[in-house]
Amino acid sequence: MPVLPRHDLPFAPRRASVGLFGGSFDPAHEGHVHVTRHALQRLELDRLWWLVSPGNPLKSFGPAPLQARLTQARKLMRHPRVDVTPVESLLGTRYTADTLRALMHLYPERRFVWIMGADNLASFHQWDNWRVIMESLPIAVVARPGQQLRALSSVAARRYARARIPARSAPLLSMAQAPAWCFLTVPLRDISSSHLRAQGNWLGTGHL
Numbered sequence: 001m002p003v004l005p006r007h008d009l010p011f012a013p014r015r016a017s018v019g020l021f022g023g024s025f026d027p028a029h030e031g032h033v034h035v036t037r038h039a040l041q042r043l044e045l046d047r048l049w050w051l052v053s054p055g056n057p058l059k060s061f062g063p064a065p066l067q068a069r070l071t072q073a074r075k076l077m078r079h080p081r082v083d084v085t086p087v088e089s090l091l092g093t094r095y096t097a098d099t100l101r102a103l104m105h106l107y108p109e110r111r112f113v114w115i116m117g118a119d120n121l122a123s124f125h126q127w128d129n130w131r132v133i134m135e136s137l138p139i140a141v142v143a144r145p146g147q148q149l150r151a152l153s154s155v156a157a158r159r160y161a162r163a164r165i166p167a168r169s170a171p172l173l174s175m176a177q178a179p180a181w182c183f184l185t186v187p188l189r190d191i192s193s194s195h196l197r198a199q200g201n202w203l204g205t206g207h208l
Contacts, residue, residue: 008090009106010083012047017111017174019048019140020103022088022096024055026063028073035142036082038186039115043140044171048115050077050084051099097129100136111174114139118151118183125155134160138173139181152183 012018019039025032032050040048052070055063063069066086073084093099096114104112114137116124121141124130133139134156141151151157157164163179165172173182 009087010047010049010085012107012110014109015111016046017044017113018107019043019045019113019115020051020100021048021115022051022053022099024063025050025052025069025073027069028076028084030076031144032073033077035115035117035186036077036079038184039140039142040079040081042167042170042184042186043113043115043173045113045174046081048079048082049087050082051088052084052086053088054086054094095128097127097132097136100133104136112137113174116141118143118147121151121156122147122154125159130156131159134163134181135179137178138176140170140173141181141183143183143185148183148185 019036021032021036021039023032028050036048036050039045050073052066052073053063054066066089070084070086077084087103088094088099091099091102093102100112100114104110114133116139118141124134127133143151160179160181163181165176165180165182167182167184170182170184173180
């Protein structure tokens with residue numbers, strides 16, 4: 001486990017509930033902001049961290065430079081309880097399971113919740129050590145356009161069907177013993193990073 005200066009790490013007080021929203025954010029967009037604000041409210045979180053990854057092992061092409069993505073994300077996501085952080089790069093971890101293991105070691109007495117889109121639940125069984133993730137901390141799955149049926153019929157959803165808690169109990173998720181997950185539907189915005197890249201609105205032509 002690397003020894004990191006505390007000022008390089010995001011802050012969360014002891015016993016705080018902290019949402020972890022991971023991804024390449026290539027680029028970050030209003031859809032990410034939309035999910036973040038609803039997750040803070042629906043899950044009644046104390047803090048939420050964007051974990052901007054160096055790269056996605058499941059994608060064959062590399063993302064834009066990390067510092068550029070961090071700068072753009074921080075300009076877009078402005079909220080007193082949200083931190084945009086390159087923790088994965090600082091830790092030197094490549095896979096989510098390793099990142100989460102390191103964070104739980106560095107931040108004892110915090111209540112972490114992993115937050116992901118319904119499209120990620122659909123392919124979750126392809127992630128490295130996905131069962132370890134599922135059984136390490138509670139997970140909030142946020143619905144995106146056209147993904148609900150595929151997500152809820154996925155390998156992970158069926159394997160952990162008994163661990164699903166109703167959406168009305170979302171504020172209790174951070175206190176639940178893993179495995180525990182909740183499927184949240186929010187007012188949807190069909191925005192994607194790939195669409196923005198295709199429009200030429202990222203790292204080249206200038207502005208989102």
